[in-house]
Amino acid sequence: MGTTTAAPGLGARLYSAADWYDSESLLTQDERRVLARLRDFLDREAKPLLAEYWERGEFPEQLARPLIDLDLMEPAELTTDGPARGIYQGFRIFELARTDASLATWYTAQAGLFRTAVRVGASEQQQAEWMPKVIDFSLKGVFSLTEPESGSDIAGGLSTTARRQADGSWILDGAKRWIGGAATADVLAVFARDTADGQVKAFLVDRAAAGVTLEKISGKTSLRMMQNAHITLAGVRVPESMRLHNVNSFKDVAAMLRAMRSDVAWIATGIAAGAFEAALTYVNQRQQFGRSLGSFQLVQERLARMLGNVTGSLSLVVRLTEQQAKGIYRDEDSALAKMQTSLFMRDTVALAREVVGGNGITLATDVARFHADAEAVYSYEGTHEINALIIGRALTGESAFTR
Numbered sequence: 001m002g003t004t005t006a007a008p009g010l011g012a013r014l015y016s017a018a019d020w021y022d023s024e025s026l027l028t029q030d031e032r033r034v035l036a037r038l039r040d041f042l043d044r045e046a047k048p049l050l051a052e053y054w055e056r057g058e059f060p061e062q063l064a065r066p067l068i069d070l071d072l073m074e075p076a077e078l079t080t081d082g083p084a085r086g087i088y089q090g091f092r093i094f095e096l097a098r099t100d101a102s103l104a105t106w107y108t109a110q111a112g113l114f115r116t117a118v119r120v121g122a123s124e125q126q127q128a129e130w131m132p133k134v135i136d137f138s139l140k141g142v143f144s145l146t147e148p149e150s151g152s153d154i155a156g157g158l159s160t161t162a163r164r165q166a167d168g169s170w171i172l173d174g175a176k177r178w179i180g181g182a183a184t185a186d187v188l189a190v191f192a193r194d195t196a197d198g199q200v201k202a203f204l205v206d207r208a209a210a211g212v213t214l215e216k217i218s219g220k221t222s223l224r225m226m227q228n229a230h231i232t233l234a235g236v237r238v239p240e241s242m243r244l245h246n247v248n249s250f251k252d253v254a255a256m257l258r259a260m261r262s263d264v265a266w267i268a269t270g271i272a273a274g275a276f277e278a279a280l281t282y283v284n285q286r287q288q289f290g291r292s293l294g295s296f297q298l299v300q301e302r303l304a305r306m307l308g309n310v311t312g313s314l315s316l317v318v319r320l321t322e323q324q325a326k327g328i329y330r331d332e333d334s335a336l337a338k339m340q341t342s343l344f345m346r347d348t349v350a351l352a353r354e355v356v357g358g359n360g361i362t363l364a365t366d367v368a369r370f371h372a373d374a375e376a377v378y379s380y381e382g383t384h385e386i387n388a389l390i391i392g393r394a395l396t397g398e399s400a401f402t403r
């Protein structure tokens, strides 16, 4: 049993219970219209497919083109621009994630990760060439940073190498792990250590280039629809023109992570909202002892806690986004949002699963999918511990990282 909410007219609220303090009032009418368009698509086209594709461990590729055609990244009808669009972009992620975490992750791989890599890493000239194609998805890319032997310690541990050749091109060798969406991408944004100066550089590698091998990571119990790849790079030649010219050390990668981490905080917020909404619908319908589950005090206590978590998360991400719109980007700010919204998300999906009872472990209710998918989001884009250490360093001035 899913929760379906009809796309509202412009007078109505897009979000009722899940946006208790009416953060959506920060959106313009045009932005709300775009989000209503997305809602309508997700309800009609996506929701009926989710349980089946989750169980099969496949991405519903038939949704990709229509989702791109919704023109959500830089919608033509929006008059706001640049940072002023931050709240819209956040709610776009929220809307996707409250429907499905894999859909949100798939979209954000392009609109968040890859776009950020190009925005931060490419030269002006490269951006002029690539950015329009990133925005209309005619150049699909993924963010390939994590390695089999280096996750949390990637800054110091990154071991994929880039060797400059006499003709100016580069040879890449190494392996990347967990790379979301790689199998259907045109290019892989690969981070590699320059053997000459020891610094991290970035390259757009043709996914079909000689020496690139992709292997699907199967057997996942979380985000089953999202496809993640183990990538091997063996003597892959990349022209200098495909190197991101503004990435000259890991500091430039950290600037990308700072922006991307706030997107993931919006994903965690959306997952919590989706689980809460599904649980609320269920407990109001399900009867036990001749009354609805929602009429019992202990169930209401859990609903109140879930609402507190969702409201806390939404307040955090909205405020973070407002700060970033003013140009304030600090590692500890996005780390705090990612850490805390993930804690709220984990608590919320567990409470939602609990109040739905036995049905809460079947795909027939949306809560089971949210419950399982939350685990991947809890770990990616900075684990709880790593984000806590970033915050701890800002609070005390002492770095507790081992490197």
Ligand SMILES: Cc1cc2nc3c(=O)[nH]c(=O)nc-3n(C[C@H](O)[C@H](O)[C@H](O)COP(=O)(O)OP(=O)(O)OC[C@H]3O[C@@H](n4cnc5c(N)ncnc54)[C@H](O)[C@@H]3O)c2cc1C
Residues within 6 Å of the ligand: 142, 143, 144, 145, 146, 150, 151, 152, 153, 177, 178, 179, 180, 223, 228, 376, 379, 380, 381, 382, 383, 384, 385, 386, 400, 401, 402
């Ligand atoms: C579904 C999914 C999608 C992903 N997509 C991408 C992608 O598209 N691109 C990409 O580059 N990466 C991606 N990742 C990788 C992700 O960012 C890493 O999984 C994450 O950074 C953690 O690395 P790890 O899994 O190697 O864990 P590890 O680094 O091995 O850590 C394991 C545990 O040890 C803890 N730990 C590590 N160091 C310390 C310390 N110093 N102090 C205390 N605790 C510590 C961690 O917090 C964690 O709990 C994805 C991962 C998943 C699961």
